[in-house]
Amino acid sequence: MTAAPPVVGLDLGGTKIDAALVAPDGAVLARHRLPTPAADGPEAVLEALADAARAVRGPHATAVGVAAAGVIDPASGTVTSATDTLPGWAGTALGSGLAARTGLPVACDNDVRAAAGTELADAPGASLLYVAVGTGVGGAVATDGRMVHGRRGIAGHLGHLPVPEAAGLACTCGAEGHLEAVAAGPAIAARYARVTGTEPGPLQRVAERAAQGDAQAAAAITRGARAVGRVLGGLANALGPDRVVVAGGVPRIGALYGDALTAAFTAELMEPLRDLVIRPPAVGHDAAILGAAALTRTLPLHIPRTTGVPE
Ligand SMILES: [Zn+2]
Secondary structure (H helix, E strand, O other): OOOOOOEEEEEEOOOEEEEEEEOOOOOEEEEEEEEOOHHHOHHHHHHHHHHHHHHHHOOOOOOEEEEEOOEEEOOOOEEEEOOOOOOOOOOOEHHHHHHHHHOOOEEEEEHHHHHHHHHHOOOOOOOEEEEEEOOOEEEEEEEOOEEOOOHHHOOOOHHHOEOHHHOOOEOOOOOEOEOHHHHOHHHHHHHHHHHHOOOOOOHHHHHHHHHOOOHHHHHHHHHHHHHHHHHHHHHHHHHOOOEEEEEOOHHHHOHHHHHHHHHHHHHHOOHHHOOOOEEOOOOOOOHHHHHHHHHHHHOOOEOOOOOOOOO
16 A cells, blocks of 8 residues: 555644644544634634644645534535534635635534544444534435435534424523523533522533432433434434434533433334444544545535636
8 A cells, every 4th residue: 555645633622723644544643732713704814714624734735624513515615504603604605715715625623523423433334423412503414324414414413303302492502492401511511500599500500410310400401311312212213323322511510311311212212223232433533634634535625716616
């Protein structure tokens, strides 16, 4: 095998940009971190992404992969929609804008989907159901080894499935009754505050109260966990995944969460799927950046000095 060149992986979040130079075998050769100038608008964010790439690229990098917050359409390279975390981000020409600034071909996708792609590295051809539960609820779906992107990159947004536990609750997308409104970390903390008449605090405090025997705290956590488990179980019946992964910070708050999630998931499964187990992510905190680098091999590349039309 000839030595293939490294590529740059970028992970764009609301507060920071992580950059890495990644070898073909996934080894990280260099790293850099910058704050995200979110309040300065999308042009400033593109400049910061280019700066981060410049800091790690060295003389040999041949392409840039970006895992970005927001709904990203890999085909057009544009941001389909985004939350207030990155003001003005929706509509940004991420692929062509970054290609023009770095002079390198650029592939881009949503950060959760990019991270989920690392699950297919050791399971080529597998079908995958992946959910990330944190300040929001994101997800990704792959069938027969191919990540599903869907119209304008919207596929995999599992947080916006309707669930009975969220009836009447406003969702960040503008609709009501979606999974994210009951299962995201802030949603669990908000429910605990509502039922106890207290000020909303961090999820960690709710978890600590639950560990001390506070039944309302435990109920808020298990309500969110069960909703995620039921959605995953139902989707598993619809999609027949080989692997089901639950990622993000919320599932790490304690065994209470995982037990409720697993029980709800298993209860939904049709008989041929009964051996399915929920797994933690195969790759740890580098999943998004390694997934970003891998996008350069699986997605359309946006070439420098074009007018934004992908090849
Ligand atoms: Zn929603």
